[in-house]
Amino acid sequence: MSARVHKLINQPENILSDMLDGFCAAYGDIVRLTDEGLVLRATPKAPGKVALVIGCGSGHEPAMIGWIGQGLFDVNIAGEIFTAPGPDRILQGIKAADRGAGVLVCVSHHAGDLLNAELALELCQMEGLSNVDMVVLYDDISSAPKGREPERRGTAGLFFVWKMLGAFCEGEGDLAAAKALAEKVRDNTRSLAMSLSSCASPITGEVMFEMPEDEMEIGMGLHGEMGMGRQKALGARETIDLMLPPILEDLPFQAGDEVLVLLNNSGSMTLMELFILYKRVAEKLAEAGIRVYKSWIGPYATTQEMAGFALSLCRVDDELKALWDAPADGAYMKQR
Amino acid sequence: MSEIGSDNLKAMVLAIAGRIADSREQLNRLDAALGDGDHGASISAAFEKAVAEVAGLPDPKPSEIWLTTAQSLMNGMGGASGALFGTLFLKGVAAIHGKERLGKADLNKLWAASLAGVKARGKAEIGDKTMVDALEPAVLAFAAYDNIADAWAAAAEAASNGAESTRELIARQGRAKYLGERGIGHQDPGATTIALMFEALDNYWREMTNGKT
Numbered sequence: 001m002s003a004r005v006h007k008l009i010n011q012p013e014n015i016l017s018d019m020l021d022g023f024c025a026a027y028g029d030i031v032r033l034t035d036e037g038l039v040l041r042a043t044p045k046a047p048g049k050v051a052l053v054i055g056c057g058s059g060h061e062p063a064m065i066g067w068i069g070q071g072l073f074d075v076n077i078a079g080e081i082f083t084a085p086g087p088d089r090i091l092q093g094i095k096a097a098d099r100g101a102g103v104l105v106c107v108s109h110h111a112g113d114l115l116n117a118e119l120a121l122e123l124c125q126m127e128g129l130s131n132v133d134m135v136v137l138y139d140d141i142s143s144a145p146k147g148r149e150p151e152r153r154g155t156a157g158l159f160f161v162w163k164m165l166g167a168f169c170e171g172e173g174d175l176a177a178a179k180a181l182a183e184k185v186r187d188n189t190r191s192l193a194m195s196l197s198s199c200a201s202p203i204t205g206e207v208m209f210e211m212p213e214d215e216m217e218i219g220m221g222l223h224g225e226m227g228m229g230r231q232k233a234l235g236a237r238e239t240i241d242l243m244l245p246p247i248l249e250d251l252p253f254q255a256g257d258e259v260l261v262l263l264n265n266s267g268s269m270t271l272m273e274l275f276i277l278y279k280r281v282a283e284k285l286a287e288a289g290i291r292v293y294k295s296w297i298g299p300y301a302t303t304q305e306m307a308g309f310a311l312s313l314c315r316v317d318d319e320l321k322a323l324w325d326a327p328a329d330g331a332y333m334k335q336r
Numbered sequence: 337m338s339e340i341g342s343d344n345l346k347a348m349v350l351a352i353a354g355r356i357a358d359s360r361e362q363l364n365r366l367d368a369a370l371g372d373g374d375h376g377a378s379i380s381a382a383f384e385k386a387v388a389e390v391a392g393l394p395d396p397k398p399s400e401i402w403l404t405t406a407q408s409l410m411n412g413m414g415g416a417s418g419a420l421f422g423t424l425f426l427k428g429v430a431a432i433h434g435k436e437r438l439g440k441a442d443l444n445k446l447w448a449a450s451l452a453g454v455k456a457r458g459k460a461e462i463g464d465k466t467m468v469d470a471l472e473p474a475v476l477a478f479a480a481y482d483n484i485a486d487a488w489a490a491a492a493e494a495a496s497n498g499a500e501s502t503r504e505l506i507a508r509q510g511r512a513k514y515l516g517e518r519g520i521g522h523q524d525p526g527a528t529t530i531a532l533m534f535e536a537l538d539n540y541w542r543e544m545t546n547g548k549t
Contacts, residue, residue, distance in 0.1 A: 084416070208372060
C-alpha cells in the first residue's frame with residue numbers, strides 16, 4: 001500500500017494547461033503561450049540567428065519553461081507530466097522558433113525525448129525544412145559507465161549547456177557551430193544525484209517508489225529512476241565525500257582546472273542543507289587544486305517534492321566563461 | 337473469409353482500444369514497477385482518440401486508417417510509448433499503401449514492416465525486455481499460417497508467451513534499463529500491451545467470422 005500525497009491542482013487532466021496558463025500570466029514580459037501550448041519568447045530574437053528548441057516532459061519546473069528568454073532558449077514544447085511531447089508538437093515548435101538561420105532541437109537524453117525528436121526531424125525532412133538538426137545531451141555518470149557516455153541520461157547538469165548554448169545563439173555562429181558548442185559543454189560536464197525520498201505523481205497522487213526513512217539512493221534519475229543503489233543515509237560531509245570523487249575521476253577534473261558548480265535542488269531539500277553540502281564541495285575542490293569560477297545553488301530541474309540534490313561540475317575555458325557571463329533573461333535564469 | 341477491407345480495419349482499431357481500456361489499471365500497475373505508472377492511462381486515452389479520429393475519416397483506404405491511428409498514438413500519447421506504438425502503425429502504412437482490400441500476404445507485409453520499424457526506432461532486439469519480445473514472435477507466428485484465422489490465433493498465443501517471458505529479463509532499453517536486476521520479476525508493460533492487441537485482434541476475427549474460416 002503506497003502513500004498518497006495531496007497536491008493543490010484542479011483536474012489532473014488539466015495540470016499542464018493550468019500550469020502553463022499561470023506561468024505565462026505571471027511572466028508575460030518574458031514569455032507568451034500559443035494556442036498550441038508552445039512557450040515562446042515574448043519578443044523573438046532577431047532574424048538570422050540560430051534558434052533553440054526543446055521538448056520535454058513537465059513536472060520538472062522551472063525546467064524548461066523558466067529557460068525561455070533572451071540569452072537562453074526560443075521555444076519550449078512542454079509535454080505531459082514526465083512525458084515527452086509527440087512529434088507533431090515538436091514540429092510546431094521548430095516552425096515557431098525558426099528565424100531563418102536554422103533550428104537546433106536539444107534533447108535531454110531519455111528514450112521518449114530522443115524518439116520523438118527523431119520523428120520530428122523526419123517530419124521536417126518530409127516537409128522540406130532542411131536547416132534543422134538535433135543534439136543529444138547527457139551528463140549523469142551513474143546511468144552508464146565511462147566509455148559509454150552516449151548511453152547516459154540527461155539530468156540537472158545540462159543547466160550549463162542551456163545557459164552557454166543560449167548565449168552562443170545570440171551571436172553570429174551557424175547551426176553546425178551551435179551544435180559543436182553544445183557538445184563541447186556536454187563533454188565537459190558531469191553530474192551525480194542522490195535522493196532521500198520519493199515523490200508523488202501529480203496525476204495519481206501515488207508515491208512513485210518506496211524509500212525507507214533511513215536510506216538514500218545515489219544516482220537517482222530525474223524521474224526517480226534507480227541509480228547505483230541504496231545505502232544507509234549519511235551526513236552532509238560524508239555524502240559529498242562519497243559523490244564527488246567519482247565525478248572528478250570520470251572526466252577527469254584535474255588540479256589546475258576551472259569549473260562551474262551546480263547544486264541542484266530536486267524539490268524539497270532546504271537551502272540550509274544545500275549550503276552545508278556546498279561548504280564540503282568547496283573544501284574538497286580546493287584540496288584537489290580545482291578552481292571554482294562560479295557556483296549556483298537552487299531548484300533548476302526538479303522532480304516534484306523529491307528530497308535530494310544533484311552535484312554537477314562543468315570544466316570551463318575562456319570561451320565558456322564568456323558565454324557563462326553573457327546576459328540571460330529567463331523567468332528562472334537571470335544573468336546580468 | 338480471406339480478405340479484409342476498411343470496415344474490418346476500423347473494427348480492429350476499435351477492438352484493440354476496447355481491450356486496452358479494460359486493462360488500463362493492470363497496465364498502470366505493471367508500469368509503476370518499471371516506469372512512472374501511467375502507461376495504461378496514456379495508451380488507453382490515445383487509442384480512444386484513435387478510434388474517434390478514424391471514425392471521422394470519410395471513406396478511408398486501409399492505409400489511411402493505419403496512418404490516422406499512428407498519428408493519434410504519437411501525438412496523443414507522447415513519450416517513448418507514443419513514438420514506438422505510433423511507429424508500429426506508421427511503418428505498416430507504406431506496406432498497404434493504395435490497397436482497397438488486404439489479403440494474407442498483405443497482412444504479412446504489414447506486420448513485417450511494423451516489426452522492422454519498431455526494432456529500428458527503439459534499437460531493441462528480442463531479450464531486451466521491451467515490446468519487441470511480444471511483437472516479434474507474434475509477427476513470425478502470424479506469417480507461419482496461410483489461413484488468417486489460424487494466423488491470428490497463433491500470433492495471439494505467441495505474443496502472450498512473449499510478454500510473459502519479459503518477467504525474467506533484465507531491461508536493456510528505456511527507463512527500466514536503470515533498474516538492472518531489480519526489474520526481474522516484473523512483466524514489461526509495452527510487451528503486455530502488444531499481447532493485449534493481438535488477443536483483441538484474434539477475438540475480433542473469431543467473433544466476426546463466427547468461428548468459420
